[in-house]
Amino acid sequence: ILNVEQSPQSLHVQEGDSTNFTCSFPSSNFYALHWYRWETAKSPEALFVMTLNGDEKKKGQISATLNTKEGYSYLYIKGSQPEDSATYLCALDGGYNKLIFGAGTRLAVHP
Amino acid sequence: TAGITQAPTSQILAAGRSMTLRCTQDMRHNAMYWYRQDLGLGLRLIHYSNTAGTTGKGEVPDGYSVSRANTDDFPLTLASAVPSQTSVYFCASSETGQGVPYGYTFGSGTRLTVV
Numbered sequence: 001i002l003n004v005e006q007s008p009q010s011l012h013v014q015e016g017d018s019t020n021f022t023c024s025f026p027s028s029n030f031y032a033l034h035w036y037r038w039e040t041a042k043s044p045e046a047l048f049v050m051t052l053n054g055d056e057k058k059k060g061q062i063s064a065t066l067n068t069k070e071g072y073s074y075l076y077i078k079g080s081q082p083e084d085s086a087t088y089l090c091a092l093d094g095g096y097n098k099l100i101f102g103a104g105t106r107l108a109v110h111p
Numbered sequence: 112t113a114g115i116t117q118a119p120t121s122q123i124l125a126a127g128r129s130m131t132l133r134c135t136q137d138m139r140h141n142a143m144y145w146y147r148q149d150l151g152l153g154l155r156l157i158h159y160s161n162t163a164g165t166t167g168k169g170e171v172p173d174g175y176s177v178s179r180a181n182t183d184d185f186p187l188t189l190a191s192a193v194p195s196q197t198s199v200y201f202c203a204s205s206e207t208g209q210g211v212p213y214g215y216t217f218g219s220g221t222r223l224t225v226v
Contacts (some may be wrong), residue, residue: 032212043201044154046214060148089153093212097142097161098169103153 002029006102013080014110020076020104023090028072031095035064035075038087038104047088049076057066080109114138117202123224124192130179132187134202141207144169144215145177147169147198150157154201158187161207192225199223 005024013019025033032051032090053068054062061078077084087106091099118133136143141162144171148153156169160179174196176188185204189196199222203215 034212034214036215040141043217043219044196044215049212049214080208091154096206097212098156098159098167099215100156100170101146101154103151 002026002092002094002100004090004100006103006105008105009103010108011061012096012108012110014078015082017080017109018078018082019107020074021088021107022039023093025070025071025073025090029066029092029094030071032093033068033073034091034093034099035073036089036091038089040086043073043085044089046049075081075105077107080107082109082111084108094099115202115204115216117200117218117221119185119221121222121224123226124189126193126225127191130189130192130223131200132223133184134185134187134188136185136202136204136216137183138204138206138216139182140204140216141152143179144205145175145185145187145205146201146203147171148201148220149156149198157187157200184208189223192223194225197199197223197225 035047038044050066055066066073087104089104090103118168144159160166160176201211202218205215206213
């Protein structure tokens with residue numbers, strides 16, 4: 001069974017701070033890496049799908065990088081706002097179109 | 112609004128009873144999935160279907176069954192519920208294409224409590 005690790009488990013930052021968190025996965029089983037944003041009482045929403053080593057994607061103040069050789073991805077949030085508070089999930093597609101999710105990083109941005 | 116509809120929103124079920132969680136999508140996505148979400152464990156795949164007429168087992172399939180009679184519907188059945196099946200269940204769908212990974216679209220979830 002593939003293991004996807006996310007760290008830290010939770011994070012508290014002040015409004016305006018920049019932050020980042022990590023997703024680690026077995027590099028030998030890589031096909032695609034997904035990031036999702038999950039707000040409380042809502043459904044997870046797709047942020048990025050990345051496939052290429054060195055890939056970097058950006059949506060507003062959120063960006064993600066991918067290193068398939070060493071098996072990790074970073075998600076960055078520049079200038080966090082309270083509305084960025086959510087759980088951020090990463091998920092590994094090992095090539096069979098079935099995502100294996102990490103447990104998530106819970107981000108709280110305080111005004 | 113296009114997306115995934117799950118029903119019911121929540122349910123309390125007596126142990127030993129059966130129940131079907133419904134999932135319908137209107138995006139004509141080929142693939143559909145059922146996940147359960149438990150505190151500290153994240154989302155775990157129960158069953159999936161890559162196309163109508165086919166299904167497969169995920170990480171935690173025991174005690175659950177699915178069917179995919181058409182593209183839009185993917186019901187999840189608990190034949191004889193047990194308390195360990197208390198969870199929040201999410202249905203999801205995605206487009207599929209040769210060599211192209213797509214993001215998932217999730218439903219709003221069904222909160223099931225087995226007592």
